[in-house]
Amino acid sequence: MYDMEGVIRENLLVCQDFYRCKIELARPMGKVIPGQFIMLKIPSAEVFLRRPFSIYDCGKQTVTILYKAVGKGTRALTSAGRKERVMVLGPLGHGFRVHQGYTPVLVAGGIGIAGLHLLWKQVKRKACFFYGCSTEQEVPLLGGIDFNTRGRTATGTRQTCGDLSSEHGQPDTPVIEPRVCTLDGSTGFCGNVVQLLKSSLSLVGEKPYVYACGPQPMFASLKALLAEKEVPCQVLVEERMACGLGLCFGCVKKTLDEAEPYKRACVEGPVFDLWQLSL
Amino acid sequence: MYDMEGVIRENLLVCQDFYRCKIELARPMGKVIPGQFIMLKIPSAEVFLRRPFSIYDCGKQTVTILYKAVGKGTRALTSAGRKERVMVLGPLGHGFRVHQGYTPVLVAGGIGIAGLHLLWKQVKRKACFFYGCSTEQEVPLLGGIDFNTRGRTATGTRQTCGDLSSEHGQPDTPVIEPRVCTLDGSTGFCGNVVQLLKSSLSLVGEKPYVYACGPQPMFASLKALLAEKEVPCQVLVEERMACGLGLCFGCVKKTLDEAEPYKRACVEGPVFDLWQLSL
């Protein structure tokens, strides 16, 4: 693996507090598995450690992240201009493992969409997508996702959840059913994305496999929802990181492994089996 | 006094390692006495404390410094672009006091010229100027000085020191006699500026008053040279500073005052009477 020089080619405000940043790399990054991340050296002397970001998208020699300005580092990044030089280490971590014979159900909360976009792009079969955010202002985050819509808009239309498994179903074609909810009900279903999923889960198909990414409290309610039917589920967790390489043991998540409960999110994760986490 | 915002308008390489930086201020700086200095906040997050620089020149709302890149701060300053914002505190310190009835003799070693330029500009009577540097490459530092030359070039001509006091002498007109030396003899007198002064001192006039600025070892040899005839002399000293305002007592010079030997270069100086310093 290399620590790659990069140049910012685009650093756009998508909607309030959310930015998309495209970086051109000095060399190809190597094969990326959805769910993997990069450690980005933000070009500001005020920011000491690197910051982890999911690989939202990647090209031959580009990598794109979608990020939310929450603190010192991400705020500094918002003011990085085009042509600014950065260092990019990646792809890092264990990404999603897609199992045959299941219907992939992608569940994204807020900025969690950044971690699922590439999975959606690469899933070559029918699948569902649930997206929850705070208000309709954040719905544009879906805009980058290619929902081959068949007459439906990807965002905002107040719609009930149809029978996904029967309505579409060409083999090797993703099913195009983004379902949106907002916490304030300003668009889509009113509630959080786990409530939305609950209201639609029965319609999802025979063997759902949930892939989720979002704020950490979401995982506990997801667990409660999926427990009864023992729906398999992988989640992409976020944890403060120092190295991103497994060197510091700073980024651990607690698992149910009693012998060694704390697993490093950067190497054993960031994608974990929900049923192995201790939440 | 204000801490003034400024914008860099010019940051030019004058000759190897030496730069001239002109800063436009958000408000007028107030009256400047030659020898006073500013504390400059260098626009680089790597540089923590401000750095002191003599006021090389100033206009209504501009201040110019001439600086040598020697360390972290000055090197960072070399890469500050036009339009970069800086903070400027000044004018600070006690400048030169010009006494009537003497012939001002300005003696600058290397970057010391930055501290004497404004004095030269403001001395409205016959005066001499001695300048010493390492090699002829540094002679362009004199270029910014307005020697109203009367047929002589300001730099480089290998000339002996004429009788300054008789040759010129219009009241209120500076005598235009820069004498140059280089350590390597590549131009002008071969030697340091105190040796040059020694070779010419008898020619300087009746009552010389020396104003000197340069590397610190220069002051000791100056003292030795001037001791016999008890030539009055003020020197501009350089010392590491933290605040520039007399707050920290970090910038002291040792004087012969036994009760209180250490005087702050930033408030009691940076110009001291040579005969009061303990060298």
Added chain:
Amino acid sequence: MATLFVDLFGKTLRNPVMNASGTLGYGREIDPLWSVDTLGAYVTKGLSLKPHHGNPPPRVWEEGRGMLNSIGLQNVGLKRFFAEHFPLFRKRNTPIVVNFFGFTDEEYIECAASIEPDPLIVALEINLSCPNVTKGGICMGKEARGVFSIIKRVKETTPIPVIAKLTPEVADIVEIAQAAVSAGADGITLINTMPGAAIDLGTGRMAFRGGLSGPALKPIALKAVADVSRAVPVPVIGAGGIMDHEDAIRFLMAGARAIQVGTATFIDPFAIPKILAGLAAFMDEHGLSRLSALAGATHD
């Protein structure tokens, strides 16, 4: 509008922001930029019985996001301070904290005894980071027993409240603070500079040695404030790398009753008035009416 008033040793200060000792000269140097009555209280430069010359230069060294200093306690002595510099504070009606030091226990006692109580004197701040010449130059503030005995004797000498200012170069700062309090200290200032060194690669010269101040010190200071303020019943005054009002709030949240700003003023001479403005704005923004509400914020 929030009030910034703070009670300290039975006096009410305008606000909780002081300068740190030795970083605002004798006060007169900053007064042309902003009046010293901006301060909650002015803390004097470290004073001694007799004037003190201090160390030869260089005395300051930039070190990352911090600096090292070896001023060596240069000062005009208590007598001249009160004759020449105190009148400014009288004129400005500004309370002062008298920071002082000695090289023997006796010098501390004599200093304390020589200071006349005055309505403007809030407290004496004992700088315990001094070499004890009678004990081979070991720093005064490192042994709980030594600290206890100095404070106890100083307390017997003066009716003025006494603050112990501690060095972080100790094994357990809580233990030292507790010793000071049990000897009668009315408050604790945390922390003084941390001894450090730097080497100039350019000159290859030997290490510059001095006390580290500035942001590099902040995590050490915050821990000291958090630990000590929970362990002692007297007010804690926080210092160490406070650069802006957010840092000030961090110290107040960690348990400091008041704070001191040192190195920040060197970089921005208006740091203290800016911190005050920021503090007031923060309180208003968060609907806090009294400073004590901040301290509560971290106890969840």
Added chain:
Amino acid sequence: MATLFVDLFGKTLRNPVMNASGTLGYGREIDPLWSVDTLGAYVTKGLSLKPHHGNPPPRVWEEGRGMLNSIGLQNVGLKRFFAEHFPLFRKRNTPIVVNFFGFTDEEYIECAASIEPDPLIVALEINLSCPNVTKGGICMGKEARGVFSIIKRVKETTPIPVIAKLTPEVADIVEIAQAAVSAGADGITLINTMPGAAIDLGTGRMAFRGGLSGPALKPIALKAVADVSRAVPVPVIGAGGIMDHEDAIRFLMAGARAIQVGTATFIDPFAIPKILAGLAAFMDEHGLSRLSALAGATHD
């Protein structure tokens, strides 16, 4: 071409640059980026007799030009280290320093006893910054007497050279180092992290507590190295905020025989190979043929 060879406890290391304990995982994590045989020696993550879970997250916190960590000594235990991770170093023919800890004197002794001598083991590095559970959780490395007795007993237990790694949170690190040496320590590593705290204003949550590492620690570490290397006859290994080859040279100039790089690797995983390259270039540029010439540079 300058040589970077360095003698340590009768062994010759390729170069003086090690990782700092706990900052290079078990070695296998970095090996795909650069071979562990790049190192003068690999210092193990802190190991204990039994596996140790460590602290709940969050475990790391950025703090200015430094970081706080509270990993809590998570490790797989000595046995699994030698079974699962040591073979890599055998394969790469890379010398190792075994960093270990305990919560009682006995645990230290048992650890030391359980480590079989091996040509690749350069030394045991005793982490003395651990809470002593039999003494109410007071840190092991704070009392000269305690340090003396642990080191003495460890030395009686093992024929492998022993390095004492000291905490900077002490009143006088020279005194602790001297105690370690008089108990038989073959070397001293300076310094471990400095306890500190931070407060997240955004969440208003209580102070994050952890050990400070990175550049903020450098002046404290340099002073410890300069002071201790003059006071003890054994090699000193320097650590604390070394970010580049210039920092490495500063530590060597201050008196360190070898150096350890920790936090720098988190920011640039290639920091160690870069430091090595920079060190060699510096020596060549200055016409120095042996590292010992650097140490001389500061004694003028």
